[in-house]
Amino acid sequence: MLIQRVEKLRKILQEKSLDGFLVSNFFNILYLTGFKTLTENEREAWMLVTKNHIYLFTDSRYININSKSEARNPKQIQNNNYKTKLITPEKGLIKHLQEIVEEEKIQRLGFEGDDLKVNELQKMKTFLTNVELISLEKLIIKIREIKDEEEISNLRTACKIADQCLEEIVKTIKPGTSEKEIAFRIEFWLKEKGYDLSFYPIIAIDKNSAVPHYDTRAGNDEKVKKNSIILIDYGAKFEDYHSDTTRMIFVGKPTSEMINTYKILLNAQEKTIERLKTDNNPVSVDQFCRQQLTSHYSLATNHSSYSHSTGHGVGLRIHEFPKISFTSTDVLLLNQVVTIEPGVYINNKWGMRIEDTVLIKEKGEIEVLTKFSKKLLIISNY
16 A cells, blocks of 8 residues: 555656655655654654655664664565665765765655745755755645545544544533533543544533634633533544544533524535535535525524535544635545534524534445434433
């Protein structure tokens, strides 16, 4: 699988007449090699793809002590053309690149223009004087849009884990339970079983649920009351792949307005998921979803159209391409995994959002990966 991903990149390099491509982004290195360093925000590894070789550059923390030519990684590419280069104080990335440029006669070298820092680029320009450096953006990120079998399997498992988690957590919610308690229980449940969060959960109770992306950590830690409405937006991570789900929970007796709004929102969300079967334009999918809501609501009154996008890609990161929004320039394609997450928000009162993670399959077929029930969920046994 990994070498196939590299070959997709090589094909693009050939089309662009490039002799090589330098990868600096943590997630793109992980995608292409399976190699992962400890910290995603620091430069602990680099990757270079040329016509004939794949080079991984990292330091002694990640090099196998017994074999200094091999990075410590169980998923590394098993290929004779895959080479690990040790970065030391005496021989850094630039010196390695100078040697490889000369050996492989590299004249045109691409790099991730949306990831490389200005000072890093300046240093390369200073020391790689005979090389034309070509800035390219979103090259590998766009390749990552289309998921292979291994990725889809990991995403399915992540969604299944998240479903199981919420099944258990819902049983613990009662009046007096706070937002942070619910978030902690989700995190504890996952970590106790050897998994992790996709992101810190958004747990928003009553008025807080009217804030589309409420920050639970920085919020007022609202507590569940007798007739509360609770928004839970969360995800589980499996083998570095994410799930993303939002569900609504009602405590006690929801008002008729709440029930009607939920039914309208659920209808819009499910119709939009169905729309993915026949519509590959994310802009029109976004518009369709909003129209489903506006046809039931006068949005000039208390109900406001959601300010966020209708959906986004999911993979090694919780937000990837394609984007499903009115500004999107993407195309919906086979084997993309996306979310559909419309919402209705009433200022200073309450809000609702329903979100599923969905796999786009053969034309006319989709698979909803998040299977936790969307039936009206009312907690009253307290």
